[in-house]
Amino acid sequence: xxxxxxxxxxxxxxxxxxxxxxxxxxxxxxxxxxxxxxxxxxxxxxxxxx
Numbered sequence: 001x002x003x004x005x006x007x008x009x010x011x012x013x014x015x016x017x018x019x020x021x022x023x024x025x026x027x028x029x030x031x032x033x034x035x036x037x038x039x040x041x042x043x044x045x046x047x048x049x050x
Contacts, residue, residue: 023048
């Protein structure tokens with residue numbers, strides 16, 4: 001029986017400078033929380049905060 005509840009790790013992704021700049025701009029606007037932006041773009045909050 002497989003280990004229940006364990007997810008496979010997601011492959012490491014890389015992001016273009018343009019994508020990063022877009023995320024930063026969205027955070028600076030303040031329309032949405034960091035958590036909501038992370039969820040909208042399928043990212044973790046830690047990645048967005050970094």
